[in-house]
Amino acid sequence: MQLYDESSFNKDELAVSSRDMFTPPLNEQRHIINEYSQSGKFTRYDGEKSGWNFWNGSMVGGSSNLMSGYFHRMKPKDFKLRSAYGEIKGANVVDWCISYEELEPYYDKVEKVVGVSGKIVKHKFAEPRSTPDLPYPMLETNEVTSWFDEACAKLKFTAIPTPRAVLSQNALGRDGCYYSNFCGSYGCSSGAKGSARAALLQKCKAKVITDAFVYKLDSKKGKVTKVYYYTKMGIKHVVNAKIFVLSAQAIESSRLLLNSKNREFPNGMANSSGELGKTLSFLLVVVAVVALSSRILQKSSKKHSCKQDSFLTEVFKTGMTIRMDVVFTRVGL
Numbered sequence: 001m002q003l004y005d006e007s008s009f010n011k012d013e014l015a016v017s018s019r020d021m022f023t024p025p026l027n028e029q030r031h032i033i034n035e036y037s038q039s040g041k042f043t044r045y046d047g048e049k050s051g052w053n054f055w056n057g058s059m060v061g062g063s064s065n066l067m068s069g070y071f072h073r074m075k076p077k078d079f080k081l082r083s084a085y086g087e088i089k090g091a092n093v094v095d096w097c098i099s100y101e102e103l104e105p106y107y108d109k110v111e112k113v114v115g116v117s118g119k120i121v122k123h124k125f126a127e128p129r130s131t132p133d134l135p136y137p138m139l140e141t142n143e144v145t146s147w148f149d150e151a152c153a154k155l156k157f158t159a160i161p162t163p164r165a166v167l168s169q170n171a172l173g174r175d176g177c178y179y180s181n182f183c184g185s186y187g188c189s190s191g192a193k194g195s196a197r198a199a200l201l202q203k204c205k206a207k208v209i210t211d212a213f214v215y216k217l218d219s220k221k222g223k224v225t226k227v228y229y230y231t232k233m234g235i236k237h238v239v240n241a242k243i244f245v246l247s248a249q250a251i252e253s254s255r256l257l258l259n260s261k262n263r264e265f266p267n268g269m270a271n272s273s274g275e276l277g278k279t280l281s282f283l284l285v286v287v288a289v290v291a292l293s294s295r296i297l298q299k300s301s302k303k304h305s306c307k308q309d310s311f312l313t314e315v316f317k318t319g320m321t322i323r324m325d326v327v328f329t330r331v332g333l
């Protein structure tokens, strides 16, 4: 987990897209891969042997450094999946214990702190908001997206702009977007992207311990009191504190809790239900890549990837959202 800042994030396409500049090699940050086959068997092997490389975001501020910054809110029904859509055989779908309405004030707060740009357009499936619009105006739009809008109009979809956690102007002590053409998967060199690092960590006075991997938590009277971590050199350390916040992404957070067994928590922490780590719900992403001639890209190069359209459709007659984010960016070489 390294500490990068704006000066670290150059737009070296070869290094980032082809040489995994921000993706540590698996032999340096080892993990085990369980591969599930259709016959129902798991094969377990050392990640280094897999040839895969997906360990991105292992840096201060996490994957939000590399995100494209499409900043969707969940829909009220996303919190009530079981009540809204029913059970799925073999799965364990449950309603969340909190509602969209309870979370809404925090969505609003986060949009302000992170610096979200866009324009709220009325739509019958749009989630309710306590504020009429996003804190910052829309980013510039790429000419090519007008083709997309036209095609959608023909299909009777409603194109609405997607909120972006990218500042369209200088604000919050950060520079606005300068439309570099390299956004998602790249770190932001202006500070416009509202990563957890640029928007929060870089501004706070806390001491950040980098290159430290937590492997176990410990508790006293039901509260976490210690975390143990390894340094890059493999040396063990311990931190004692009154309050801990565990935010190592969904899988690693669950893994750490399961790995933190003690007399108080024989099945791992936060696992009185026995359900910890058993249910994972994904956002399904379908990617279509379109190759455009350099003449067209040139025409709109200064405004890459800064318009995305969301389409809320009635396909499922439930108000389920189909979102299509149009990204204009250069990939690979």
Ligand SMILES: Cc1cc2nc3c(=O)[nH]c(=O)nc-3n(C[C@H](O)[C@H](O)[C@H](O)COP(=O)(O)OP(=O)(O)OC[C@H]3O[C@@H](n4cnc5c(N)ncnc54)[C@H](O)[C@@H]3O)c2cc1C
Binding pocket: 001, 056, 057, 058, 059, 060, 061, 062, 063, 064, 065, 066, 067, 068, 069, 070, 071, 072, 184, 185, 212, 213, 214, 215, 247, 248, 249, 250, 252, 256
């Ligand atoms: C290329 C890319 C594009 C994306 N685009 C979008 C987008 O447009 N919109 C969107 O909503 N989402 C996007 N995402 C996803 C989004 O970035 C993540 O969902 C989000 O950052 C998850 O936040 P998190 O805090 O849960 O985890 P992370 O951001 O991954 O942070 C976890 C942190 O914990 C650290 N960590 C992990 N294990 C340990 C350990 N054992 N000890 C110590 N530290 C540990 C990691 O180093 C990291 O800093 C994108 C992600 C990527 C990689």
